[in-house]
Amino acid sequence: MRIFQKQVKQLSDEELMKMLSKGNQRAFDEIYIRYSEILFGYFMKMLARDKEKCEDMVHDLFAKIIRKPDYFDVNRSFRTWVFSVACNMCKNEYKRMSVRKHVSNDFEPTKSIQSDSDTLKKVHESTFSDSFYEALNSLDEKHKSVFALRHFEGFSMKEIAETLQINEGTVKSRLFYATKTLASELKEYNPIYNQ
Amino acid sequence: MEEKYVQIFSKSSFHELTDDEKNFISELCSNEDEFESVKHLYSGMETLSDETIRLNSASVKRQLDQEFKEIHASEGGFRLLSFLFPPIKPLYAKPGLQIAFLLVFIFTLYYSVNNMSIDNQPKQLYSQNEIEKKESPKEVKSLSKDKAEIDLKTTNEESLMGSNESSELVEDNLNESISIDTETRLNGAMMAEMISDVEEDSFSDDMTLFAPTSAPTTAGIAIAGFDRPDDNEAKFIIEPIGEDLGLLEDLFVTF
Numbered sequence: 001m002r003i004f005q006k007q008v009k010q011l012s013d014e015e016l017m018k019m020l021s022k023g024n025q026r027a028f029d030e031i032y033i034r035y036s037e038i039l040f041g042y043f044m045k046m047l048a049r050d051k052e053k054c055e056d057m058v059h060d061l062f063a064k065i066i067r068k069p070d071y072f073d074v075n076r077s078f079r080t081w082v083f084s085v086a087c088n089m090c091k092n093e094y095k096r097m098s099v100r101k102h103v104s105n106d107f108e109p110t111k112s113i114q115s116d117s118d119t120l121k122k123v124h125e126s127t128f129s130d131s132f133y134e135a136l137n138s139l140d141e142k143h144k145s146v147f148a149l150r151h152f153e154g155f156s157m158k159e160i161a162e163t164l165q166i167n168e169g170t171v172k173s174r175l176f177y178a179t180k181t182l183a184s185e186l187k188e189y190n191p192i193y194n195q
Numbered sequence: 196m197e198e199k200y201v202q203i204f205s206k207s208s209f210h211e212l213t214d215d216e217k218n219f220i221s222e223l224c225s226n227e228d229e230f231e232s233v234k235h236l237y238s239g240m241e242t243l244s245d246e247t248i249r250l251n252s253a254s255v256k257r258q259l260d261q262e263f264k265e266i267h268a269s270e271g272g273f274r275l276l277s278f279l280f281p282p283i284k285p286l287y288a289k290p291g292l293q294i295a296f297l298l299v300f301i302f303t304l305y306y307s308v309n310n311m312s313i314d315n316q317p318k319q320l321y322s323q324n325e326i327e328k329k330e331s332p333k334e335v336k337s338l339s340k341d342k343a344e345i346d347l348k349t350t351n352e353e354s355l356m357g358s359n360e361s362s363e364l365v366e367d368n369l370n371e372s373i374s375i376d377t378e379t380r381l382n383g384a385m386m387a388e389m390i391s392d393v394e395e396d397s398f399s400d401d402m403t404l405f406a407p408t409s410a411p412t413t414a415g416i417a418i419a420g421f422d423r424p425d426d427n428e429a430k431f432i433i434e435p436i437g438e439d440l441g442l443l444e445d446l447f448v449t450f
Contacts, residue, residue, distance in 0.1 A: 023267030025260075032256060040250035059255045066263050128239050151240060176223050183224075183232035189239065 013078035021069035032062060038153065039086055045148045046090045048137045057089055080163040083153065087145050087164060094141050128189045135185040139178055146171055147178040204234050 008016070008030050019027035036058055043054035064071075064085065072081055136144060142164075149155040149163060157175075161168045203216050209227040212220075224230045279291030286292065 025263060025267075028259075028263055032259065036252055036255070037250055055251060055255055058250060059258060062255075062259050063262055066259065066266060129243055132239065132243065172222075179223060179233060179236065180229070183229070183236040186236055186239065187232050189235065 014074055017065075017069060017072050017078055018074060020065070021072075028066065031065070035082060036062070039082070042083070042086055042148060042153060043090070045133070045136065045152055046144060047093060049133060053093075057086075057093070061085060061089060077159070077162070080155075080159050083149065083155070084163045084165070090145065091141060128186070131186055131189065132182070135182050138185075139181060143174050143178040143181070146174040147182070150175055204237050 008026050011019075011027075011030070013031065013034065016027040016031050020031060039061060040054055040058050043057045044051070047053055047057070061082070065082075072078065136147070139147070145164065146160055149160045150157075155163065157168050157171050160171045160175075164171070199219065203212065203220055206212060209230040212230075220230070224233050279294070280289050
């Protein structure tokens with residue numbers, strides 16, 4: 001049994017997906033071990049650190065893999081494919097969130113009063129990470145996904161281009177834009193400017 | 196390319212950069228201010244990796260394992276069953292149940308339409324026949340007798356006409372009538388005379404030639420009624436007055 005487990009761990013993602021599509025539970029376990037935490041982290045960065053929602057997203061993504069393993073093209077990289085699915089899920093979630101925002105516009109006055117008192121708290125308690133994620137979430141979905149894939153998942157420009165199905169040049173320009181925006185928004189945390 | 200960026204931003208200040216390096220990062224930061232802010236961003240991001248929120252892997256994995264088993268357990272020759280009754284879908288969404296409900300609906304529709312269009316009429320006719328049978332059991336007997344009488348009558352008329360074809364028919368009818376009833380055979384001549392007097396006008400020559408041997412005619416029934424006055428009384432819907440004069444009292448209007 002141990003020998004078999006070792007063999008599964010040595011297999012590539014694509015080979016595991018082949019086995020998974022044939023109903024191999026061990027292959028699925030291995031895929032889950034390799035990608036569940038990474039995808040959860042990605043969703044956390046992309047979806048404003050809502051833990052429950054991100055857990056649901058991870059569950060939904062793996063459920064898709066179980067139900068429709070044939071959607072994966074074996075000639076393609078599993079890593080880029082799974083992240084492209086995750087990106088599309090995030091896009092859909094943003095759309096839903098924007099709809100909800102429009103619906104809940106009536107409650108904005110009371111919210112603003114609360115948010116005023118909250119901001120005073122936040123000014124004192126905020127740390128770099130809070131501000132960073134806040135700034136990241138204020139970015140466009142397309143800039144945010146490029147930035148997250150590059151800096152959190154360690155994707156190369158080529159892999160990002162493949163995942164998001166865009167040109168490498170576009171990836172580069174989006175990445176620069178996101179970096180510049182974040183850097184300017186987090187300027188106040190730089191000790192050089194506080195002195 | 197990425198390594199080069201790391202190298203550049205690891206340097207302490209913008210002034211330390213060579214011209215090539217400055218050109219390389221010109222798209223990202225063109226002055227010292229921008230360089231410092233980007234550098235701070237990268238250094239700050241390195242601290243973020245430590246504070247990761249962990250996934251509640253056990254509960255998610257349990258659910259996924261269950262789904263995996265449900266989907267792949269049925270691959271040993273029960274694909275049709277798993278297609279008809281997929282375990283993950285809710286009860287109302289299972290194709291097997293949907294097909295079953297559709298079949299039940301079609302069958303009920305089919306039978307209800309059948310009952311409406313076809314079954315109602317025969318039932319009515321059948322019930323009418325039953326009532327007639329119940330009301331006049333004697334009539335049925337008299338009909339069979341009348342049948343025989345008509346046969347005899349036709350044979351007599353045929354013989355009088357003397358045609359070859361009719362004689363053959365009459366012979367056949369005679370044979371049949373003889374076998375039906377012995378009493379009618381004995382009194383056949385007498386009865387034929389009586390009936391021929393009454394029915395000469397009602398039957399034409401052609402009709403007598405092809406007189407039915409099996410089905411009784413309305414004339415036959417009428418003859419039976421004529422012969423038996425007791426049976427005729429039973430046919431009246433309104434009860435005859437007879438000796439009961441009390442019934443007449445209801446007819447007079449009193450002021």
